[in-house]
Amino acid sequence: MELSASIFKAYDIRGVIDKTLDPSIAKLIGQSFGSAMREIGETVCVVGRDGRLSGPTLMAGLTEGLLSVGVDVIDLGVVATPMVYFGTNIKINGHQAKSGIMITGSHNPPDYNGFKMVLGSSAIYGEQIQALRERIIAKQFATGSGKRSEYDIFPEYLARIVGDVKLQRKIKIAVDCGNGVGGAFAGKLFRALGCEVEELFCEVDGTFPNHHPDPAHLENLQDLIKNLKNTDNEIGLAFDGDADRLGVVTKSGEVIFPDRQMMLFAKDVLGRNPGAQIIYDVKCTRNLATYIKQAGGEPLMWKTGHSLVKAKLKETGAPLAGEMSGHIFFKDRWYGFDDGLYTGARLLEILSGEKDLNATLEGLPNAICTPELQMPCAEGEPFVLLDKIKEKVAEGKSLGTNTLFPSSESINTIDGVRVEYADGFGLARPSNTTPIVVMRFEADSQTAIERIQAEFKQVFLGIKSDVKMPF
Structure with missing residues (x-):
């Protein structure tokens, strides 16, 4: 298979099985990542995979690549992504592996898969991921002969959490894993913490036969909402396909989005x-x-x-x-x-x-807000549009004026444009994974949201008259 530039994303590597990703590509990624490890003096890599059907063959290809450049592989088998991260923070069989790769398609459709990577204790992204591609093209690979071993990390992971998190009383919970890999572990973890657990779709199945494992979308939480209304379970926890994200639903069916969860955690x-x-x-x-x-x-x-x-x-x-x-x-x-999984444990502890x-x-502070709105664009266009808006914002600041967003109080441009108002905010940022502009609006009233949206609409149409606004 020809190497496709499209699989090298901003935060990970991800592609479609038998179209842009197969075991031969996985081997090249193993050779490239392993060579990058060798350059910083690392020789041991922990690897794991989620429950997707393509996982075993990609694991074989990746392992072959890593071994061929002199990296020892510790195969964790089928695990949640956080367990690979955990494996880079502990000693396994006397080895301190600071690098790890998780084979996962996360919340993507069943025909996707990919790689989340930790190199020398740091998550890699952006230019570092592009450097892996460049190394493959140049065939700049180390040589060597690594050894493969297997390790069951869950008992140690479980013991570490149960030793740290203490619940003051038993809580009855419903857990929905959407047939993602978290289903193999969530019930065991929360029972070990002293909870009474009802499991929904916790059988690991890479075809995701019930609903998609992505708690960020309300349609995927409907089974959990229904369960809480019809049982004596007190709270619902939902996990994405590789269990590194958490969704929370209350008894009355209210979804507590992560920014509100963060209030409890921060306190x-x-x-x-x-x-x-x-x-x-x-x-x-x-x-x-x-x-x-x-x-x-x-x-x-x-x-x-x-x-x-x-x-x-x-x-x-x-x-x-x-x-x-x-x-x-x-x-x-x-x-x-x-x-x-750990976030769920900390939430239950509180x-x-x-x-x-x-x-x-x-009772956590709330506001009227839109869901994530998506404005479709041509490839590369989201960054061009937002760069033009940022330029105009910078021009205005240098002149001491704000003609773009006249009713705003401040404008933050660290990631797209977030415009703060006395009664709300508007955000527009280019997605790093798909050719869309992501927008979100929040305000004290629906009237205020509409006013802020109208201001954003005027700005975008002023930059490009034929943009298709998502509101």
Whole structure:
């Protein structure tokens, strides 16, 4: 198969099986990644895979590639993505592997698969991922002969969480894994923590026969909502295909989105780390910054993208970070990687001390907001459009004027354009994975949302008169 540039994404490598990805490509990726490891003195790599049907053959190709460049492979088998990350933070059979690869298509359709990578204790993204492609094209591979071994990491992972997280009472929960790989572990973990667990779609099945494993979309939470209404379960937890993201549903069917979950986590973490920075991405509610300040913390808004947030967490030493997509990163009592299962455990720990856990969740500050809106564009166009808008914003700032967004209070351009108003915000940013502009709006009233949207519409039409706005 010919190497396609399209599989090298911003945060990972991802493609369609037998179209852009097969075992021969996996072998090349193993050779390239293993050679990059050897350059920084690393010789041991942990690898795991999710429940997708293409996992075993991609694992074989990847392993062959890694071994051929002199890297020893510790095969964790079928695991959740966080377990590979965990494997790069502990000693396994006397080896400290600081690099790891997870074969996963995450929340993508069944015919997709890909690779999430940690190189020398750091998540790689952007130019580093492109460098892997360039190395393959140049065939700049190390030589050697590595050894392969197998390791069951779940008992150690389970013991580490159960030894750390303590619930004050038993909670009855429903868990929906959408037939993703988290289903092999979630029930065991939450029962070990003392919960009573009802499992929905926890049989690992790479065809995803019930609903898609992506809790960011409301249609995938309907089974969980229905369960909570018809049983005495108190709360619902949902996981994406590789269990690094968490969705939360209350007894009444209200979805507690990750930016509101972050309020509870921030308050808890700041109780032990007063004055600490808490990182969140540009998609999050403006209520989060207010909540962090009130809890004695310092809010820090950052770019969207799990690898980018992870890198910022490492750079700043912050004890907590989170994204609207559901990636939550605990450095407080944990290792700083995104882990939906551990996040679920920490949430239950907090809620087990509350008199009425649903009242606590539903009482978190809320606002009127739109779902994530997507404006389709030609390939590469989202970045061109947003760069033009950023240029005009910068021109206005240098002249001391703001003609683009006249009713705004401030404009943040770290990732697209986030415009803050007295009564809300509007966001437009280029997706790093597909040719779309992602938009989100929040305000104190529907009238305010419509006014903000009208301002955004005028700006985009002024840049390109035939753009198809998603509202």
